[in-house]
Amino acid sequence: MVRDYQAPDWQQYRMDMHAPHRQLEAPAQEIAVVEAALDALVHTGILPHREYDDARLLAHRAAVAERFDIPWTAITPRMQRFIYAINAIHRPACMVAVGIFCGNTFISNAGAAIGPGACYQAERLIGLEIKPEEAARAARNVASVDPAGQAQILAADGLPFLEAFAGTIDLLYLDADGAGGRGKSVYLDMVTAAEHALRPGAIVLAHNSVNLAGPLAEYLAHVRQGTPFGGSVNVYLDGEGLEVSRFGTGEGN
Ligand SMILES: C[S@@+](CC[C@H](N)C(=O)[O-])C[C@H]1O[C@@H](n2cnc3c(N)ncnc32)[C@H](O)[C@@H]1O
Secondary structure: OOOEEEOOOOOOOOOOOOOOOOOOOOHHHHHHHHHHHHHHHHHOOOOOOOOOOHHHHHHHHHHHHHHOOOOOOOOOHHHHHHHHHHHHHHOOOEEEEEOOOOOHHHHHHHOOOOOOOOOOOOOEEEEEEOOHHHHHHHHHHHHOOOOOOOEEEEEOOHHHHHHHOOOOEEEEEEOOOEOOOOEOOHHHHHHHHHOOOEEEEEEEEEEOOOOOOOOOHHHHHHHHOOOOEEEEEEEEOOOOOEEEEEEEOOOOO
16 A cells, blocks of 8 residues: 655645745645644654644754755755654654755755754764765855754765665665666665664655656655565655655564
8 A cells, every 4th residue: 555645735836946945835834734744654653743843943944045055956845844844853863865966955854953943962964965066065055054063964975875884874865866877766776775774763765756756666666565664655745755764664763
């Protein structure tokens, strides 16, 4: 059974990728849609509850809008709020994001632990970007809200990094598009490479689960088949979508 949450207007909700900070709807509407998506994750056992601090999310949002150099992004305000909330609720000690481009997706996750929206203390926040010039831009952007340098932004290929990772990952965010025509199908290689490091109860987020469901078919089948992932929800907040999966079939969190 494919589990999903679909905002009633996900097909009409549109953002200009070059103007990502523009308000698209009433705040109450954005909050309600994201709460309904979080409810779906609670119902599936991926999150323990749906509570997060709206004022901190808004402080995070304002800092990113003021300080980040973002040439374009597909992360809509709904998706920014949703990713922030998942991190604020799950509180990953170790968060790894792969394919972070200019750093906006990285900070949507890490903003729950660093900067003005921080609500907990993480141990490791790692962002990987294969293009050195984008990794450098991401590092500059992240430093603007993380003067203590808690986050690690690495100009590196995420696949060998995950294969060799010796620690434990509590939240993995996937957004890379593989070279040589592999596109988003590289997510399957990446999650497989990371599984030895995922803590039981870890959350894996996969961007583009809606608009790129075709190239992601094998990845989506893997996280939805019942093992080693114990629950997975395809969240249609916007036209891009996010697959949210919980690693492990036992208790653990
Ligand atoms: C489509 S962009 C992500 C943009 C993001 N969704 C946003 O809206 O800001 C994908 C990024 O993944 C990077 N990438 C591709 N393959 C990678 C790999 N193997 N490891 C790390 N980064 C990779 C690309 O250089 C690119 O910057």
